[in-house]
Amino acid sequence: MNSRLITTTEAVDPVFMFLFGACLLLLVGITAAMLFFIVRFHRSRAPRPTSTADNNLWLEIVWTALPTILVLAMFYYGWYGYLALRRVPPDALPVTATARMWSWSFSYPNGATSPKLFVPVGKPVRVELVSLDVIHGFFLPAFRVKRDVVPGMKNHVWFVAPKAGSFDLFCSQYCGTAHSSMISTVEALPEAEFAAWLKQGSSTTATRPDGRKLAQEKGCLGCHSLDGTPGVGPAFKxxxxxxxxxxRAGKPLTVTADEAYLKESIRQPEALIVKGFQPIMPADPDLTDEQLEALVEFIKGLK
Amino acid sequence: MSHIQQPQTSFWNDTGKTGITSWIFSTDHKRIGLLYFYSTFGFFLVGVLLGLLLRIELMAPGRTIMGPQTYNALFTVHGVVMIFLFIIPGFQGSFGNLVMPIQIGARDVSFPRLNLFSWWIYMIGAVVILTSLFTGGGPPDTGWTFYVPFSSRTGTNVSLAVLGVFIIGFSSILTGLNFVTTIHRLRAEGMSWGRLPLFVWSLYATAWVQILATPILAITLVLVAAERLLGTGLFDPATGGDPLMYQHLFWIYSHPAVYIMILPAMGVISDIIPVFSRKPIFGYKMIAFSSIAIAAAGSLVWGHHMYTSGMSDTAILVFSFLTFIVAIPSAIKVFNWVSTLYRGSISLEAPMLFALTFILLFSIGGLSGLILGAAATDIHVHDTHFVVGHFHYVIFGGSGFAFFAAMHYWLPKFYGRRYAEKPAILAWALMFTGFNITYFTMQLLGMQGMPRRYYDYLPEFATLNLVSTVGSWILAGGLLIMLINLFRGLWWGPPFEGNPWGGATLEWSIPTPPPTENFIEEPLVTHGPYDFKGTGIP
Structure with missing residues (x-):
């Protein structure tokens, strides 16, 4: 680990502490004053008001000036912490996160892809955020990092995992039926282990693609079930x-789900819409012909 | 329902007619106020029911009582009903109509027929929204924010729902116009701007927000409908549009809208606290001025909903700064309310308990808002349950409890009958306890990283979710007791006459229930709204 690399967590948490401390102080002060006045000046003790004071210029000045100074300090620290989230270390490992309804896919410069975000411990990672359909949100609570994944926009985040382990990755921007199951993890591996994983990951994608694995990785199974239960899309089984x-083009039609039908439905999901389902499936422009064959073979095998 | 007979004809039995038409075609601000009260409060109860169902679903991980699509539709409808059908029209429509004309010494609002028309528009919009739930592709599942491109693609009934919200917007604009005109033109002799009750000041500030901000929402919603029906492609990047443009347009209205929800509540509190402390409000001018300051500065902070959206860092810098500036007038109000208690003679009757609770819950909500306003900390808690907790502290703990305070304070005035005190206090205690259990746990869940609008969650969030659900039952129990006690009292309870709280504003100087014309002869105002010397109470 770089000796003076401030992690995103280390940048944000002190701001939390400062804000919570200040807020707690104010809340306790207001509540204590209110409770004391209620008890001390309750009608049973104070049958008549003992003051008719209705303003005090100095008090108003003081309690306008003090909060102003306090909130400006909060603003400043909040902004300062935020800058650390935006300053990507130059040696960061680039990874692309592709979000679709409702799955994540992560791809590495050497061509390796994975449904989980594998990262090396202690090395900063820069994640480019790509959406294939609607707005999603890339959220890592453990690293205090969040950024919306907006179609047509180039957003990014960076973080560094200080220790090995598995950390939650959520979709934070509401994106439809299975929003809450659009979950993955960051898997932080020691640098040597990560290098080995990355090498292996890139070599497996070079061999003949595995249809079942593809269906998992490309997010098909988020909507199309393998056991025949109806989901957001028609079941594969x-x-x-x-x-x-x-x-088709607004006209009802009955067709046989043959190989050509399956291929068309994957390549141009919007062309044919099965009765009772929504036209929401995204096409995947990165899908190779070889991968398409493998997927179709896999679906054909699900009797 | 029977009423105490008054020597003067009260507005309840002035027309000689009874039945529904004497209400739904009445141009009397008091009758329209009660129409608004029962319709908006009715929708509040619908929203509560939906909220309870959502909490039951979240009681345990996985499926509890409904599927994900149902859950998504329910939280959308919960938000739309609570925001557009209850809290935005609620205060202005109900208590604004009931109390404001009397407080300024007027017979009615400036445009009584327009006032009735506003209620009708509201009802038509509400019916359109309800229709969207049961027709077409089913209830909308977009969240009340209708974010594109999701809302332009989903097959649910979004177009009809946004049409309903669009229609209701006109009701809000017209009420705003009506109130601004009324407050400018119909104040009685002697009712100078410095003698306006603070509730009226808050309605005045709110009315300007309604007039200026609501048209932007209307245009935005028309564009969403055009996107869905005509494929205009303004917001969808696939056709060269920009999804962030929608978010800007939406929040340019919807952030000021939270001030439409909270400002009248602050006005209610500013009226109630001096009465039950028997002491003039502290810092009248600062409270009135801060209402205007909140309305003005609050119109420039919408971007704080978008720190994670990909908006430029410069925009985040500016919006974060302005957000903190808005905190200052809110803090000034809180300090002045607390100071009003000092050396008063405090009576903890139900309206006062709800009002004091407002100060505490609003403070918690406001302070958690500072965490959301700071750029660094917002990134972590944005779009999590922390935001859900924060929003409910401000709008339910704040506006909601102020609404309950207003119900206990003013409704007996219009019915001439009152509720029982002890059950009211029991109801308050249960609601206060349940409220904090329900929503404080949500803030903790958000800190731990549980995103909002989640149908299902990881096991690590299970305990707190269960606690929150149990809290919602305590809250609902308190609410039920409050409803039974309040309405039983208003319809069949002991008489409520004269000025039992000892209020110094004009509504307490006229008979109970008020006569149709409000004042027998036009009042001459000779003292301020919180000058209690003339109220006949020691």
Whole structure:
């Protein structure tokens, strides 16, 4: 680990402490004053008001000036901490996070991809955020990092994992039915282990793709079930060669789910919409023809 | 329902007619006020029911009583109902209408028929929103924020729901116009701006926000509908649009809208605390001025909803700074309310208990708002349960409890009958306890990183979610006792006559319930709203 690399957590937590401390002090002060006045000047003790004072210029000046100074200090520390979240260390490892309804996929410069975000311990990581459909949110509570993943926009975050372990990764921007299951993890590995994983990850993608693994990684299974239970999209099980009622260009139509149908539905999801489902499936422009074949073979095998 | 007979004809039985038409076509501000009260409060109860269902679903991880799509629709409808059908129209429509004209010494508002029309528009909008739940693709599932591109793609009934909100917007604009005109033109002789009750000042500031900000929401919602129906592509990047433009437009209205919700509540508190302390409000001018300052500065802070959106860092710098500036007038109000108690003679009756609770809960909500206003800390808690907790502290703990305070303080005046004191205090105690259990745990959950709008969650969040759900039952229990006690009292309770609280504002100088014309002869105002010497109470 770099000797003086401030992690995002170390940058944000002191700001939390300062703000909580100041807020608690104010809250305790206000509450204590209120309770004391209520008890001391309760009608049973104070049958009549003993003052008719209705303003005091000096008090007003004091309690306008003091909060002003306090909130400006809060603003300054809040901004200062935020800058640390934006200043990406120059040697950061670039990773691309691709969000779609409702899964994450992470790709590395050497071509390796993974549904989990593997990172080396102690080395800063810069995550480019890409959305294929609606707005998602990339949220790592353990590292105090969050950024929306907006379609058509180039957003990024950076963080560094100070120790090995598994950390939650949530989608923080509401994105539809399975928003709350759009969860992954950051897997922080010691640098040597990470290097080995990265090498292996890139070599497996070079061999013949595995349809089941692809369906998992590309997020298909978020909506299309393997056991026939209805999901957000039609179930994969028993789909091949079944009769499907679809809408094509607004006209109802019954077709057989053959190989051509499956391929068209993956490449151009919006062309044919199965009756009873929403036109929400995104196409994946990165899907190679080889991967498409593997996916279709996999779906054909689910009887 | 029967009423205490008054020597003067009260507004309850002036027309000689009874039945529904004497209400829904009445142009009397008091009748319209009660129409608004029952319709908005009715929707509040619907929203409460939805909220309780949401909490039951979140009681344990995984499926408890409903599926994810139902949950998403329910939190959307909970938000839309509570915000657009209850708290935005609630204060202005109910207590603004009931009390404001009397407090300024007027017979009615400037445009009584427009006032009735506003209620009708509100009801039509409400019916359209309700229709959207049961027709087409089913209830909207976008959250009350309708963020694009999700809202332009989902197959649920978003277009009809935004049409309903669009229609209700006109009700809000017209009420705002009506109130500004009324407060400018119809003040009685001697009712100078320096003698306006602070509730009226707060309504005045609110009315300007309604007039200026609501049209922006209307335009934004029309654009969302055009996006869905015509594919205009203004917000969808796939067609060259910008999703962040929508967020800016939405929050330019929707942030000032929270001041529409909270300002009248602050006005209610400023009226109640001096009465039950028998002491003039401390810092009248500062409180009145801070209402205007909040309304003005609050219109420039919308971007603090968008720190994580990808908006430029410069914008975040500016919006964070302005957000902290808005905190100052709110702090001034709190200090002045607390100082009003000093050396008073404090009576802890139900309206006062709710009012004091407002100060505490609003302070907690406001202070947690500082955590959200600071750029560094907002990034961690943005879009988590911390925000849900914060918002409910401000709007439910603040506006909601102030609404309850107003119900206990003013409704007996209009019914001539009152509730029982002990059950009211029991109800308050339960609601106060339940409220803090429900929403403080949400703030803790947010600190731990639980995102909001989550149907399901990881096991590490289970305990606090269970605690929060149990809290919601205590809160609901208190609410139920309050409702039974209050309405039983108003309809069948002992008589409420004269000026039992000892208020010095004009509504306490006229018969109870008020006669149709409010004042027998036009009043001449000779003292301020918190000058208690003339109230006949030692």
């Amino acid at each position: 028993g789909l091949y060669q079944s009769q499907v009622e679809v809408m």
